[in-house]
Amino acid sequence: MSIPASSHPVSPSRARRRAAWLLLCAALSAPWAVSAETLPAPAALHRQLLAQGHKAQAVTVVEPHLSSKDQPVQRRYLAYPVEAVLSATLGPSWQAQPDRELEFKALDGFVARMPVARFLKYRAYLAVGLADGQPFTVDNLAQGEKRVALGPYYLIWDNLSAPTLQAEGGTHWPYQVAEISLRAVNPEALLPSGMDSGRWAEHAALAQTYCLSCHQINGFGGAKMPLNLAVRAKLIDARTWQSWLLQPQSVKPGTAMPALPDGLSAAERQRIASQLHDYLKALPVAP
Ligand code: HEC
Structure with missing residues (x-):
């Protein structure tokens, strides 16, 4: 999947598509x-x-x-x-x-x-x-x-x-x-009723902090790479998931997907990656 590069100037047709x-x-x-x-x-x-x-x-x-x-x-x-x-x-x-x-x-x-x-x-x-x-x-x-x-x-x-x-x-x-x-924070898309918010609120916040600027969860999030993580996470095994989040360049050289910030400790990056995977696998996909 390709993403729209942030190039200027914007062509009229691109501007129309963007407006839509x-x-x-x-x-x-x-x-x-x-x-x-x-x-x-x-x-x-x-x-x-x-x-x-x-x-x-x-x-x-x-x-x-x-x-x-x-x-x-x-x-x-x-x-x-x-x-x-x-x-x-x-x-x-x-x-x-x-x-x-x-x-x-x-x-x-x-x-x-x-x-x-x-x-x-x-x-x-x-x-x-x-x-x-x-x-x-x-x-x-x-x-x-x-x-x-x-x-x-x-x-x-x-x-x-x-x-x-x-x-x-x-x-x-x-x-x-x-x-x-x-x-308002924590919309229904991230913590639908029926999901234990006490258990998952922190996970949802991690997704918001690190992922939803570019990706989406059930329609909520950014449009730089509008991929529904709740769908995709269920299709990716734990090892590949860790690679995408910790060393995306090792999965796909030249990719624009950023690794989790290297200012965090290695242990913390791993913990965040697996917490995100657990949460996204548990999260129901909105119809
Ligand atoms: C700055 C934008 C940005 C952020 C933030 C970001 N990603 Fe990405 N991500 C991308 C782009 C762009 C791709 C497409 C990579 C490609 O195909 O080259 C991608 C690809 C992926 C893929 C692989 C999808 C596939 O092809 O199977 C996964 C999984 C993923 N991102 C998960 C995440 C998670 C989880 C987070 C939060 C920790 C995150 N991303 C944060 C931009 C971002």
């Missing part, structure tokens, strides 16, 4: 959506934020897409504090329910979801460029992609003040962000 796809996604995810906002173009956002006293600032981070566990690479971005952007687009009440999730949707179908609580705990920024004016791109080492466009917006985290974030890799750093929304 977004409509479909909106229809499917409507029950959980509270509010979805398409972000204004950077120049318009800049004017809007400036009027409220916020300016873009230079923010230095360890860039996870360029870094490995032993070789952290720092970069300086030009960025707005994310809480200012969220208050301007979703309204100040976005902070009111820490157990809701913020969803960042990218132009290529990649979706990142994170609990509101994470934004209250750590400092995040929405980057609009590099501080030195170089092209706003990055090499994505984990996915073997070069000079990936980051704009219009790129969510970055102050992981110099919070080094624990450095172990997570790029999972929570969506780029080409075009839309932000606020939604």
Whole structure:
């Protein structure tokens, strides 16, 4: 199966297909959506934020897409504090329910979801460029992609003040962000009634953290590689499963499927991989 590369510019037919796809996604995810906002173009956002006293600032981070566990690479971005952007687009009440999730949707179908609580705990920024004016791109080492466009917006985290974030890799750093929304957590797709939520909630959260930015579970998740993991996991034996999650390049050289972050310990990566397999095998496939 191939995935749409995140190339620019977008052809008209591709734009139409994308529009149809977004409509479909909106229809499917409507029950959980509270509010979805398409972000204004950077120049318009800049004017809007400036009027409220916020300016873009230079923010230095360890860039996870360029870094490995032993070789952290720092970069300086030009960025707005994310809480200012969220208050301007979703309204100040976005902070009111820490157990809701913020969803960042990218132009290529990649979706990142994170609990509101994470934004209250750590400092995040929405980057609009590099501080030195170089092209706003990055090499994505984990996915073997070069000079990936980051704009219009790129969510970055102050992981110099919070080094624990450095172990997570790029999972929570969506780029080409075009839309932000606020939604309820743990939809029926991930923990259908009848499934013991006490036993599986943590597993479902792992899938959300590490997999659902690109894949789906019963229609919920990202569209970068819209594969229903609840179906596929049941067809893959434990060994192949571990290889796909820990060393995807050994199963399919050149694949864009990233390994679980190498900032986690080997034991932890193995544990997460088998927990995900157990959960996905137990999860009923939605009709
Ligand atoms: C950044 C996007 C991305 C993330 C995150 C991601 N994957 Fe993938 N995954 C892919 C892509 C792209 C492929 C297609 C690989 C190919 O065919 O080259 C893939 C392929 C797979 C396959 C193989 C499917 C087959 O062909 O049988 C499995 C299994 C899989 N992913 C599971 C997972 C699981 C489980 C997670 C979470 C731990 C995950 N993926 C996270 C992008 C992603």
